[in-house]
Amino acid sequence: MTVEANLRNRICDLYASYAACLDDGRYGEWPEFFTPDAWYRVVPRENYDQGLPLSTLSLKGKGMMKDRIYGIESTIFHAPYYQRHIIGLPIISIDENSVIRCEVNYSIFRVKRDFSAEIYSIGKYIDCVHVLENDLKFSEKFCVFDNDIIPNSLIYPI
Amino acid sequence: MTTNGLDCPNGELLSPWRDEGSSRVPSAVYTDAAIYQRELDRIFYGPHWSYVGLEIEVPEPGCFKRTAIGERSVIMIRNRKGEINVLENRCAHRAMRFCQERTGKVKTLVCPYHQWNYNYDGKLLGVPFRNGVMGNGGMPEDFELEDHGLNRLQVAVRNGVVFACFDHDVESLEDYLGPEILGCFDRTFSGRQLVLHGYSRQRIPGNWKLMMENIKDPYHPGLLHTWFVTFGLWRADNESRLRMDSHGRHAAMISRRSAKVTANIEEGVTSFRKNMQLHEPLLLDIVHEPWWGEDTVCMTTVFPNVIFQQQINSLSTRQIQPLGPDKFDFIWTHFGFADDDAEMTERRLRQANLFGPAGFVSADDGEVIEFSQEGFEQDKDFATLCELDGTGVGPTDHMVTETLIRGMYRYWREVMEL
Numbered sequence: 001m002t003v004e005a006n007l008r009n010r011i012c013d014l015y016a017s018y019a020a021c022l023d024d025g026r027y028g029e030w031p032e033f034f035t036p037d038a039w040y041r042v043v044p045r046e047n048y049d050q051g052l053p054l055s056t057l058s059l060k061g062k063g064m065m066k067d068r069i070y071g072i073e074s075t076i077f078h079a080p081y082y083q084r085h086i087i088g089l090p091i092i093s094i095d096e097n098s099v100i101r102c103e104v105n106y107s108i109f110r111v112k113r114d115f116s117a118e119i120y121s122i123g124k125y126i127d128c129v130h131v132l133e134n135d136l137k138f139s140e141k142f143c144v145f146d147n148d149i150i151p152n153s154l155i156y157p158i
Numbered sequence: 159m160t161t162n163g164l165d166c167p168n169g170e171l172l173s174p175w176r177d178e179g180s181s182r183v184p185s186a187v188y189t190d191a192a193i194y195q196r197e198l199d200r201i202f203y204g205p206h207w208s209y210v211g212l213e214i215e216v217p218e219p220g221c222f223k224r225t226a227i228g229e230r231s232v233i234m235i236r237n238r239k240g241e242i243n244v245l246e247n248r249c250a251h252r253a254m255r256f257c258q259e260r261t262g263k264v265k266t267l268v269c270p271y272h273q274w275n276y277n278y279d280g281k282l283l284g285v286p287f288r289n290g291v292m293g294n295g296g297m298p299e300d301f302e303l304e305d306h307g308l309n310r311l312q313v314a315v316r317n318g319v320v321f322a323c324f325d326h327d328v329e330s331l332e333d334y335l336g337p338e339i340l341g342c343f344d345r346t347f348s349g350r351q352l353v354l355h356g357y358s359r360q361r362i363p364g365n366w367k368l369m370m371e372n373i374k375d376p377y378h379p380g381l382l383h384t385w386f387v388t389f390g391l392w393r394a395d396n397e398s399r400l401r402m403d404s405h406g407r408h409a410a411m412i413s414r415r416s417a418k419v420t421a422n423i424e425e426g427v428t429s430f431r432k433n434m435q436l437h438e439p440l441l442l443d444i445v446h447e448p449w450w451g452e453d454t455v456c457m458t459t460v461f462p463n464v465i466f467q468q469q470i471n472s473l474s475t476r477q478i479q480p481l482g483p484d485k486f487d488f489i490w491t492h493f494g495f496a497d498d499d500a501e502m503t504e505r506r507l508r509q510a511n512l513f514g515p516a517g518f519v520s521a522d523d524g525e526v527i528e529f530s531q532e533g534f535e536q537d538k539d540f541a542t543l544c545e546l547d548g549t550g551v552g553p554t555d556h557m558v559t560e561t562l563i564r565g566m567y568r569y570w571r572e573v574m575e576l
Contacts, residue, residue, distance in 0.1 A: 042516065046260070047356035053507055054356025054492045057516045060508075063438030075384035075429070077522040079529075149487060150360045152524045154516040 001094040011090055011102060011129060014136045019085035022157060027072060030157055031065040035130050035139045040065060042158060044148035045123065056154060068157070078155045081112040083120065085158070099139075100129040106143075108158055110151070121145045121158055171196060173576040180567035181549040181560070182541040185534040187567075188365035193576070194483035200573050201462045202228030202480070205328040207314060207321040209464035209477055210234050210244055212491060214318065214352050220263045220278060225489075226479045227322060227463070231255050232311065233267070234320055237278035244322035245280040246309035267308070280308035317347040319475075335460065336403035342410040342458045345449065346468050351496035355507060358490040358514035364527035365534070366462075366480040367566070369488060372523050373457050373465045373476075374566060376400060376411050376557035377546055382526065383519040384429040385512065389442055391470065391519075392455065395420035398557045405572075406551050406565025407461035413557070415444070415454040415470070441512075443505055444470045461566065471502070472509040484531055488524070490514050 014033075021029050034040065042057040059065050072078075090104035103126050110120035123145035130139045143158050171193065174186035186193060202208065208227040211234050215223045222235040224247060231247035247257045249269035256269035266283060267276040275283045282303045290296025311322040314331035321331055332340055362369070372378070379392040386392035398413035424430035436442065444454070450468075458466040465476040473494065479487040490513065494506045512518045534540065544567075547559030551568055554561055 044357065044359070050261075050356075052354060052356030053503075054358065054510060055507070056358055056514060057511060058507060059511070060440075061438055063436075064441060064511075066437045067441060070434075071385075071518050075431075076518065077382060078525045148357075148359050150358075150515040152360055152362050152515070152528055153521040155521055 001098075003092045003094060007100070008092060010136055011092055011100070014129065014138075015087045015090065015104065019087050023082070023084055025082075025156075027069045027156065030069065031062045033138055034062060034065065034141070035132055035137045037061050038065075038137070038139045038141065040138075040141050040157070042143045042145070042154065045144050045146050046148050048142070048144045056150070057157075065157075072155050076155060078153060079112055081110050081155075083156060083158070084109045084111070084117075087125075100131075102127045102129055106158075118151065119147070120151065121154075122147050171576060175571065175576065176541065179549050180551070180564045180571060181544045183544065183567055184541045185538045187570075188367065188531060188534040189483055189538065191483055193574070194480075196574055196576075198228045198480070201570075203230070203324045204573070205323065205325040206462055207323050207328060207331050207334050207460075208462065209460065209475060210320050210322050212318055212352055212354065212475070212493060213242060213315060213320060214354050214493075215261070215491075216242065218263065220265060221261070222257070222264065222267075223261050224257050224259065225477070227311075227324070228480060230324075231257070232322065233257050234322075235267070235278050242313055242315050242320050243279055244311040244313050244320070245276075246311065248309065249274055250282060250306040250308060251285070274306075276308050280310045282306045282308075317344065317349045318352050319343075319347050335408060336405075338401045339403050339408045339410060339458060339460065342401070342412070342456055343460075343466065345451075345456065346466060346473065348449065353494045353496050353498065353503075355492040355494060355503075355510070358492070360488050360515035360524055361481075361485065362488055362524045362527055363485050364524075364531035365483055366478050366486040367570075368527040368530055369465075369476075369478055369486065369523075370459055370461070370566060371563050372527065373411070373459045374409050374562035375560060376413075376562075377560060378526075379519070380557075381427060381429060382522055384431055384434070385518045387424070387427060387429050388431045388434050390416050390419070393419075393423060394556075394558060395423045396557070398555070400554045400557065400559065400562055402551075402553060402562060402565050405569045406562075407569040408459060409562040409565065410456055410458045411557070411562070412453050412456045414452055440508060442470075443508070445502070445505060447471065459562075459566075461569070467513070469513070470509060471505050472513055473506065474510075474513060484535070488515075 040059045041055045043055045086107045088105040090102040093101050108121040109117045111117045126142040128140040129136050174184040210225050211223050216236045219236050219238045222233050233245045233247050235243050247255050249256050251274050254269050254271050273286050288297045312326045314321045380387045380394050396413045396416050402409040456468045463478045467474045474490050474492045477489040513520050544560040544563045551565040
């Protein structure tokens with residue numbers, strides 16, 4: 001099915017808003033990018049390519065996403081840092097069930113206090129997007145990262 | 159007097175320790191390059207068993223996994239008879255680390271530089287132009303293939319878990335672990351078929367021993383980790399036992415979850431959140447498994463490079479690969495059992511959110527290790543204070559103690575002669 005220019009524009013806006021939300025540190029708003037029972041998964045490419053099911057993070061449903069946000073803001077002790085997402089242009093397709101599938105490269109830089117910027121995560125989002133009451137939401141978001149030796153820890157959503 | 163092994167002119171290391179005990183660990187033990195080199199030689203390449211992987215990672219002959227012991231790259235590979243070999247990843251010709259993939263399946267092990275070619279037992283099968291070309295060149299008369307195999311390590315496989323050692327005179331794995339730790343090992347690895355769930359990897363900018371200390375330290379989980387204290391997964395009022403081998407080098411922290419909070423246990427514990435509730439209770443959907451007995455957690459540290467984790471339904475091995483005195487890779491291999499039903503597999507994968515580099519109760523362990531290392535670097539004259547519950551070493555039936563850390567350093571001082 002062809003992807004109309006209007007839909008393509010809206011999906012690009014979705015990614016731009018998603019990146020801005022995380023880079024601005026508005027973590028409380030982050031679950032709102034998802035459908036209620038969406039699956040958010042951060043997974044090393046090593047596992048993904050081999051079909052191994054373990055994820056670095058695997059959150060199913062907005063409830064788990066909210067628990068994660070509580071965790072990063074209130075329970076997990078960590079050095080503070082900024083993230084900066086650079087998201088490429090998505091490859092968009094619509095399958096026979098009208099599910100919108102997007103694949104898009106991302107790179108994320110991390111800046112810790114008193115340190116230079118470093119490459120934090122390089123990978124690809126493999127997503128499903130749903131139209132929910134005229135809004136676009138992720139029903140599935142897999143963050144498959146190539147640099148699978150994580151620089152110590154991964155706290156915030158990516 | 160010097161506190162830094164490198165300062166000594168004749169190459170001999172001087173001990174940075176100020177006393178005879180093992181409760182005050184000097185900064186140099188975490189930062190000094192010469193001390194670290196001795197650790198590699200005596201601990202990682204000496205008569206100690208190192209974890210290399212699970213048998214299920216190399217299911218068929220020719221399947222291999224590349225990993226490391228200390229800083230030496232090794233290959234775990236299954237041979238035609240079905241046995242596991244561990245071979246050093248270094249060509250006998252020009253030292254190439256010829257194996258670059260992490261896993262795979264090969265017909266033979268070939269070093270691409272000059273196509274020296276080895277079988278699954280590390281035996282050299284042939285070298286190109288051995289007899290020269292048109293009467294010219296070639297290997298000397300006395301060149302024998304059998305003299306130039308890959309370095310083959312001593313291997314021990316117990317119930318699906320593979321260990322290796324560079325020193326062929328090492329004691330048996332069972333003697334190495336001792337009866338108490340062997341019991342903890344066999345509780346999880348009873349011979350049931352395992353299933354690989356996948357890997358998490360993190361590079362932690364700290365000394366490798368700090369991770370061993372972290373899992374020998376029952377004091378911190380109920381303080382640093384809100385989840386542990388609030389949901390009773392690890393708390394000072396839980397019934398618990400600390401065990402170690404006769405040398406003090408290995409240890410196990412064993413405990414039972416309690417949902418009930420003892421009066422005053424949260425006093426002064428700012429990480430306790432009385433009213434914290436999960437939006438998604440499935441994150442802590444704990445189902446008791448018969449093999450646990452009454453214990454809900456058993457964390458076993460096997461010196462020098464592995465931690466075996468059973469924490470509720472989440473199972474993993476955590477491997478340490480040191481990269482200098484101030485850095486190590488920490489590799490988590492999560493697994494389940496072949497007879498797990500789909501729900502149990504899903505549960506183990508869901509509870510994996512608690513662990514690993516992003517885990518609710520372990521992301522912060524890497525962070526605190528990094529900050530400890532920074533402290534050691536900034537003050538070379540510092541020594542730690544591991545004197546909770548005194549200065550002695552021995553098993554306890556409570557967790558308000560640092561005895562297991564003292565046990566490891568008592569052994570470390572013997573081996574290191576420092």
